[in-house]
Amino acid sequence: MSSENIESIVNRRYEHGFVTDIESEGLPPGLNEGVVRAISALKKEPEFMLEWRLQAYRQWLEMREPEWAHLHYPPVKFNEISYYSAPKSDEDRPKSLDEVDPKLLETYDKLGIPLHERARLAGVAVDAVFDSVSVATTFKEKLSDVGVIFCSFSEAVLEHPELVKKYLGSVVPRRDNFYAALNSAVFSDGSFVYIPKGVRCPMELSTYFRINAANTGQFERTLIIADVDSHVSYLEGCTAPMRDENQLHAAVVELVALDGAEIKYSTVQNWYPGDENGVGGIYNFVTKRGDCRGDNSKISWTQVETGSAITWKYPSCLLRGDNSVGEFYSVAVANNMQQADTGTKMIHIGANTSSTIVSKGISAGKAQNAYRGLVKVMPQAHGARNHTQCDSLLIGKECGAHTFPYMEIKNPSARIEHEATTSKISADQLFYCRQRGISEEDAVNMIVNGFCKEVFKELPMEFAVEAQALLNVSLEGAVG
Amino acid sequence: MKQSALSIDDLREAVMRLPDDSLTATREAALASLDEQGFPSIRDEDWKYTDLSSAIDVSNRWLAQGAKTESTDALRKSIKAITASIDAHWLIVANGIVDLTCFGEPADIEVEKFSDSATPFVMDRPLADLNAALLHDGLRVQVHGATEKPLGVLLIDETSGGAGVTQANVDIEVAPGCDAEIIEYQVSSGSEDHYANSVIALQIDQAAHVSYVRIQNRRAGHIQTARLSVALSADARLNMASYDLGGGLVRNDVDIDINEAGADATFNGLFLAGDGQHIDNHTRVEHRVGPASSSQEYRGILNGRCRCVWNGKAIVHKGADGTDANQANHNLLLSDHAEIDAKPELEIYADDVKCSHGTTVGQLDETALFYLRSRGINKRQATQILTHAFAADLVARAPVATAKDAITALVEKRLGELIKEEDL
Numbered sequence: 079m080s081s082e083n084i085e086s087i088v089n090r091r092y093e094h095g096f097v098t099d100i101e102s103e104g105l106p107p108g109l110n111e112g113v114v115r116a117i118s119a120l121k122k123e124p125e126f127m128l129e130w131r132l133q134a135y136r137q138w139l140e141m142r143e144p145e146w147a148h149l150h151y152p153p154v155k156f157n158e159i160s161y162y163s164a165p166k167s168d169e170d171r172p173k174s175l176d177e178v179d180p181k182l183l184e185t186y187d188k189l190g191i192p193l194h195e196r197a198r199l200a201g202v203a204v205d206a207v208f209d210s211v212s213v214a215t216t217f218k219e220k221l222s223d224v225g226v227i228f229c230s231f232s233e234a235v236l237e238h239p240e241l242v243k244k245y246l247g248s249v250v251p252r253r254d255n256f257y258a259a260l261n262s263a264v265f266s267d268g269s270f271v272y273i274p275k276g277v278r279c280p281m282e283l284s285t286y287f288r289i290n291a292a293n294t295g296q297f298e299r300t301l302i303i304a305d306v307d308s309h310v311s312y313l314e315g316c317t318a319p320m321r322d323e324n325q326l327h328a329a330v331v332e333l334v335a336l337d338g339a340e341i342k343y344s345t346v347q348n349w350y351p352g353d354e355n356g357v358g359g360i361y362n363f364v365t366k367r368g369d370c371r372g373d374n375s376k377i378s379w380t381q382v383e384t385g386s387a388i389t390w391k392y393p394s395c396l397l398r399g400d401n402s403v404g405e406f407y408s409v410a411v412a413n414n415m416q417q418a419d420t421g422t423k424m425i426h427i428g429a430n431t432s433s434t435i436v437s438k439g440i441s442a443g444k445a446q447n448a449y450r451g452l453v454k455v456m457p458q459a460h461g462a463r464n465h466t467q468c469d470s471l472l473i474g475k476e477c478g479a480h481t482f483p484y485m486e487i488k489n490p491s492a493r494i495e496h497e498a499t500t501s502k503i504s505a506d507q508l509f510y511c512r513q514r515g516i517s518e519e520d521a522v523n524m525i526v527n528g529f530c531k532e533v534f535k536e537l538p539m540e541f542a543v544e545a546q547a548l549l550n551v552s553l554e555g556a557v558g
Numbered sequence: 559m560k561q562s563a564l565s566i567d568d569l570r571e572a573v574m575r576l577p578d579d580s581l582t583a584t585r586e587a588a589l590a591s592l593d594e595q596g597f598p599s600i601r602d603e604d605w606k607y608t609d610l611s612s613a614i615d616v617s618n619r620w621l622a623q624g625a626k627t628e629s630t631d632a633l634r635k636s637i638k639a640i641t642a643s644i645d646a647h648w649l650i651v652a653n654g655i656v657d658l659t660c661f662g663e664p665a666d667i668e669v670e671k672f673s674d675s676a677t678p679f680v681m682d683r684p685l686a687d688l689n690a691a692l693l694h695d696g697l698r699v700q701v702h703g704a705t706e707k708p709l710g711v712l713l714i715d716e717t718s719g720g721a722g723v724t725q726a727n728v729d730i731e732v733a734p735g736c737d738a739e740i741i742e743y744q745v746s747s748g749s750e751d752h753y754a755n756s757v758i759a760l761q762i763d764q765a766a767h768v769s770y771v772r773i774q775n776r777r778a779g780h781i782q783t784a785r786l787s788v789a790l791s792a793d794a795r796l797n798m799a800s801y802d803l804g805g806g807l808v809r810n811d812v813d814i815d816i817n818e819a820g821a822d823a824t825f826n827g828l829f830l831a832g833d834g835q836h837i838d839n840h841t842r843v844e845h846r847v848g849p850a851s852s853s854q855e856y857r858g859i860l861n862g863r864c865r866c867v868w869n870g871k872a873i874v875h876k877g878a879d880g881t882d883a884n885q886a887n888h889n890l891l892l893s894d895h896a897e898i899d900a901k902p903e904l905e906i907y908a909d910d911v912k913c914s915h916g917t918t919v920g921q922l923d924e925t926a927l928f929y930l931r932s933r934g935i936n937k938r939q940a941t942q943i944l945t946h947a948f949a950a951d952l953v954a955r956a957p958v959a960t961a962k963d964a965i966t967a968l969v970e971k972r973l974g975e976l977i978k979e980e981d982l
Contacts, residue, residue, distance in 0.1 A: 146603065148905075457894065457895075470904075470906070472906065472908075472909035472911070473909065474909055475876075475877075475908065475909055476876070477907075477909065478905070478906055478907040479904070479906045480903070480904060480905045480906060481902070481903060481904045481915070482901070482903050483901060483902060483903070483917075484899070484900075484901050485898070485899065485900040485901065485917060485919065486897070486898075486899045487889075487891065487897060487898045487899070487900075487919045488896075488897045489891075489894065490891035490892060490893055490894055490896060490921050491921060492891070492919055492920070493918075493919070493920045493921075494917070494918060494919035494920070495916075495917070495918050496900075496902065496915070496916065496917040496918070497914070497915070497916045497917075498902070498904065498913075498914060498915050498916075499912075499913065499914045500904060500906050500911060500912070500913040500914070501911070501912055501913075502909045502910060502911070
């Protein structure tokens with residue numbers, strides 16, 4: 079590929095980088111007990127929630143930021159972040175999409191997410207989170223017909239406090255880690271899903287996250303409960319406007335699958351990764367964990383990670399029920415100055431549990447991409463089965479690809495397999511495509527898509543298409 | 559759990575009691591460094607799975623008793639038996655004291671004591687500091703040509719009348735173009751607790767080839783921390799196999815530095831662990847330039863209440879294009895109380911590389927067991943046949959022919975002990 083060509087593509091700007099001009103009602107920067115109380119009061123939360131937040135805040139004060147990840151970034155100044163912002167129209171929330179701020183809809187349009195169209199045509203209910211408060215929820219009625227609860231977290235706290243009380247923090251405890259504690263103290267909003275016994279959720283549930291107002295940390299909290307023999311597929315996707323300052327994001331996602339339940343959680347993450355020099359970009363410190371609490375339950379994580387300056391994310395499964403199944407399929411792309419330290423944990427506790435890990439890391443530019451995973455088989459977990467495959471693809475001389483897999487096996491009946499490979503796109507493969515008249519860029523896209531195929535096939539249809547396009551955009555011009 | 563600390567004051571006294579020679583300054587520097595850094599604890603990522611509290615405890619008891627090391631008749635007998643079983647030019651460190659009586663006079667190997675030469679040695683981590691601080695004397699060896707017999711390094715300890723702690727430090731350089739065979743044999747006996755800490759450095763010069771065998775057969779309950787660092791020059795080759803059979807708490811660190819292009823390092827290991835054993839193998843390969851290749855395969859057989867650790871790390875530095883690095887680790891877990899912690903790590907900063915790792919953990923194949931039993935072989939024998947087959951591959955790869963018989967015998971004996979009737 080000619081060097082000008084590479085230049086032009088490398089210099090391509092982040093297409094989704096813009097700021098929607100909606101006035102934000104936010105708290106001043108800084109964090110103390112007062113801020114925690116203010117957030118709780120703004121959301122008119124019951125006493126138990128405030129108490130929960132305060133305890134988390136006190137625990138957070140005693141914790142230290144983790145340093146073990148293969149990441150380098152300037153320290154986060156927690157006192158310069160505003161911990162709450164909400165679109166101004168919060169007081170009179172729109173009852174339907176027609177009432178939604180047209181500017182907001184315009185935003186989604188620019189992102190290529192025609193919200194109402196998509197919702198109607200694709201049958202996807204969207205609980206769109208714009209900054210910190212949910213502003214549009216669709217298809218709620220259709221869901222409530224079958225008893226599915228799909229609402230913003232704030233709503234759930236007010237309307238289903240018994241469920242929130244029972245499950246909140248039961249998978250990711252407040253003091254699980256530094257960022258989870260921070261999130262527990264100041265989480266703004268998020269999604270709440272409850273699928274009743276025996277119900278197969280009639281549509282795929284989806285949330286689009288956006289980070290907007292400058293200097294605002296986004297602290298999402300998602301809780302999904304799949305009751306006995308239920309099934310749900312949940313999609314999470316996000317894009318973010320261009321920023322010069324680093325934006326902190328510390329989300330917590332908790333999944334609970336009871337006997338025979340299945341949760342499929344898919345993510346396409348495309349937050350602003352920073353410019354070519356690594357300026358700006360999102361810091362993404364996420365705690366995601368699924369608890370296969372019941373026998374024969376299944377939790378499946380699929381993620382396509384292309385954005386963020388820093389990614390620190392390990393969607394995990396606690397396989398507590400007998401015969402429970404955990405899956406993790408991941409494509410992580412790091413280009414330019416991006417750094418990713420991501421992977422999964424599979425903790426085998428019940429009998430005959432099985433887990434599959436397929437991780438594909440792609441590094442380009444000056445990026446560092448690390449897979450960090452743990453497979454742990456407890457002494458009582460008879461018949462545990464794990465297969466792990468983590469492959470890395472290197473594009474360019476200055477990037478890095480790393481793997482840190484931990485295997486802790488305490489039961490002799492376990493069968494654990496781990497394989498990993500690292501390589502670059504071979505000249506032979508490229509040559510083969512080129513001599514058949516395929517341009518170098520298309521050839522690279524084909525090869526990369528082939529490399530990621532195992533993961534893409536796990537994504538729901540509409541996500542898979544988006545993910546492929548995203549991957550091509552993320553990597554364009556990275557090959558020389 | 560709070561880790562007990564090494565009593566530095568007692569250690570200082572022990573260091574002062576060592577002979578005043580050219581190593582004195584080094585010992586004092588090492589002591590100061592150790593005092594500052596402290597012993598590694600399980601809070602250090604590299605020591606996550608291995609707790610050295612028992613080594614500290616043995617050391618403190620040994621120091622409190624006046625840090626004595628004595629040679630006994632039993633020790634001389636053991637030396638005789640081992641040097642007779644493998645024909646080699648033996649350099650011996652017996653209870654921490656250098657002994658050249660079994661070395662002979664090979665024409666192409668030069669040996670010099672540390673105390674007779676001025677070259678400083680590496681102290682880059684607490685265990686190396688401990689080694690330097692308490693070292694009676696070390697050996698510097700230069701191999702200039704192919705000798706008809708291998709070079710043997712026997713680190714042997716025997717305890718009586720109180721806990722023992724010993725240090726050994728050997729520095730070997732194999733000259734350009736030479737072929738050398740080296741056997742490292744660590745063994746101990748005696749009724750008391752013991753902790754042995756060794757540092758061996760091997761420099762393989764340009765186009766030299768080294769075949770290296772490591773045998774560790776310490777007494778049950780004895781503690782060993784052993785470090786082997788190998789540096790390879792252009793087109794140098796290392797072919798190594800290590801066998802861990804005995805000991806209580808055993809930690810082996812193999813550090814390989816590929817400093818020039820064309821080097822190749824192949825190193826394999828077999829660890830057989832039974833009740834009360836904790837065997838930790840940490841390997842680290844630094845590919846600083848390419849093209850070069852490294853390949854390792856470690857296999858473990860675990861039975862009884864034991865824990866083994868294998869941590870393989872390959873680092874491919876920026877610009878080390880043409881690197882080919884492979885890691886493999888396979889483990890056989892035969893007991894409910896055995897634990898294996900495996901961690902194959904790759905850190906890659908270059909793009910024209912081929913790196914892979916594979917790890918498996920499992921038990922014996924049920925169908926293979928059934929096949930053997932259907933032919934009238936009892937369960938114990940069938941288990942032995944299959945575990946033996948699992949180990950045999952690595953025994954066959956022992957690169958030093960002279961040592962093969964001894965290794966085969968030791969592995970068979972140990973496997974016989976591990977697979978007992980009552981377990982099945």
